[in-house]
Amino acid sequence: MWVDGFLCMAVVIGYSMFLAGICAGKSPERSEFPPDFLFGVGSSAYQVEGAFLDGGKGPSIWDTFTHEFPEKIADRSDGDVSVDFYKRYKEDIRRVKEMGLDVYRFSLSWPRILPRGNLRGGVNMEAIKHYNNLINELILHGIKPFVTLFHWDVPQALEDDYGGFLSSKIVDDFRDYCDICFREFGDRVKHWITINEGWTISVLGYDDGIYAPGRCSIGVGNCSEGNSAIEPYQVAHNLILSHANAVQLYRNNYKKAQDGVLGMSIYGDWMVPLTNSTDDQHAVIRGLHFMFGWFLEPASRGDYPAVMREYVGNRLPNFSKEEKEIVNGSYDFIGINYYTASYAFDLQSLHPTPPIDYFMDTHVGFTAEKNGVPIGPKANSTWIYVYPQGLKEALVHMKNTYNNPIIYITENGVNEQNMELPLDECLNDTWRVNYQREHLSSVLEAIRDGVRVKGYFMWSHLDSFEWQDGYTSRFGFYYVDFKNNLTRYPKLSAHWVSSFLLGVKNPNPKYEEHGLRHHVI
Numbered sequence: 001m002w003v004d005g006f007l008c009m010a011v012v013i014g015y016s017m018f019l020a021g022i023c024a025g026k027s028p029e030r031s032e033f034p035p036d037f038l039f040g041v042g043s044s045a046y047q048v049e050g051a052f053l054d055g056g057k058g059p060s061i062w063d064t065f066t067h068e069f070p071e072k073i074a075d076r077s078d079g080d081v082s083v084d085f086y087k088r089y090k091e092d093i094r095r096v097k098e099m100g101l102d103v104y105r106f107s108l109s110w111p112r113i114l115p116r117g118n119l120r121g122g123v124n125m126e127a128i129k130h131y132n133n134l135i136n137e138l139i140l141h142g143i144k145p146f147v148t149l150f151h152w153d154v155p156q157a158l159e160d161d162y163g164g165f166l167s168s169k170i171v172d173d174f175r176d177y178c179d180i181c182f183r184e185f186g187d188r189v190k191h192w193i194t195i196n197e198g199w200t201i202s203v204l205g206y207d208d209g210i211y212a213p214g215r216c217s218i219g220v221g222n223c224s225e226g227n228s229a230i231e232p233y234q235v236a237h238n239l240i241l242s243h244a245n246a247v248q249l250y251r252n253n254y255k256k257a258q259d260g261v262l263g264m265s266i267y268g269d270w271m272v273p274l275t276n277s278t279d280d281q282h283a284v285i286r287g288l289h290f291m292f293g294w295f296l297e298p299a300s301r302g303d304y305p306a307v308m309r310e311y312v313g314n315r316l317p318n319f320s321k322e323e324k325e326i327v328n329g330s331y332d333f334i335g336i337n338y339y340t341a342s343y344a345f346d347l348q349s350l351h352p353t354p355p356i357d358y359f360m361d362t363h364v365g366f367t368a369e370k371n372g373v374p375i376g377p378k379a380n381s382t383w384i385y386v387y388p389q390g391l392k393e394a395l396v397h398m399k400n401t402y403n404n405p406i407i408y409i410t411e412n413g414v415n416e417q418n419m420e421l422p423l424d425e426c427l428n429d430t431w432r433v434n435y436q437r438e439h440l441s442s443v444l445e446a447i448r449d450g451v452r453v454k455g456y457f458m459w460s461h462l463d464s465f466e467w468q469d470g471y472t473s474r475f476g477f478y479y480v481d482f483k484n485n486l487t488r489y490p491k492l493s494a495h496w497v498s499s500f501l502l503g504v505k506n507p508n509p510k511y512e513e514h515g516l517r518h519h520v521i
Helices: 002-012 016-024 061-068 085-098 125-140 156-162 169-185 198-206 231-253 278-301 306-315 321-327 358-362 389-401 423-427 430-448 492-502
Strands: 038-042 103-107 144-150 191-196 261-267 270-273 333-337 341-346 364-367 407-411 453-458 478-481 487-490
Touching (some): 038 144, 038 407, 061 156, 191 198, 191 231, 191 333, 198 231, 198 278, 198 358, 231 261, 261 278, 270 278, 270 389, 278 341, 278 364, 306 358, 333 389, 389 430, 423 478, 423 487, 430 492
Parallel strands (some): 038 453, 261 333, 333 407, 407 453
């Protein structure tokens, strides 16, 4: 059978112990999770909506980036059409319902609602109508909307006016944008994520320039302008202030009537010391402060981690006394986007010259291998190595370090290459089923250790535009035929999710063929 071939291939490439652990383990049961635990899938506007010139939408920095620098996208593609969710949302919401999911996480497009990014350019009422229809459709199907306000698509007009998140001016414009969203949608939306992965836009957009708007220092990346030693910290600072001001606005003006909750989603790679040396153990702690703590320390305590202040110096911005009061405690929950882990090791002795970017500031090196053995099986993306136990470790770290917050796992997923294979083979993603089982088991362990995890969002619902990978990489539970009318097909993993959540044996015959009976491997 195909699964036997998969196992044999895994043995050949050195992953037999990992797969043996999966096959020997017990599949998690829905009943093992708390009754009010939420299961969902996620998406983001630029990745799925398409319709980039439709409905009065203004351009975003990702529209500009993909059009002006197509060489920075693996297949020179863009999100102009993507999977056309803007027009096909009703059929896709029906698929979310068929999977048995409780919640759907999606982002609003800031430049769709405010084409010029601010109130001076006027509110696009066609966008308001569209998102009202989307939210109502979710509720009609018994699905809770979990809304992200910003998922990297800065209005290009604000980038042109004052440099986007490089300027503190964006804090007021973001607050005005959020005010519109709270007012128009907050009677039905009870969970808001202000900022998705501030680390990603700060570092990948302004340190090495591989994401929009593509800024970095000469010699750090292939960029025409930027300053990798300063700009990532400026951008992160303004993201944190934008988040905190949006939360303050909601609590002051909307909380009493709407009774919603707000948080931010952080990027949460886990780190394992390469050796048992004190230096490598300290490198892990430092690395976690530069990733988790960069955003969570201000939100939890009102200022940046001391180690960041020590290593970055006066290039790290300061919060005023008033800003500290606004930032401190500015969340009801924390979201974590977890995909992978890596080995970390100390680099302090190897940087004789002054640091010129964020990564050099950390004095931490990263590798996926130890003594030639990967930390886990490699997915399609070069940065994803499957390491399920890292999710539990990250959750426990957040519990112990940041006063045991309420946590939602707002993204967790794995991708495969967009290969030219027969459709039947593309749909048989047995290894994604195993991935979900292992990570759900890790979440259960964290809950039993006292972590207040309230929900788990799988990434992603559909194959879609995957940033620098374009359409060469697939994260979806539904296969999208990009060459044939964007037709959707459920993968084996989609059937498994519905079986897991609905508690019934799935009629899909592939379950019998691959030994994937409900709750039994």
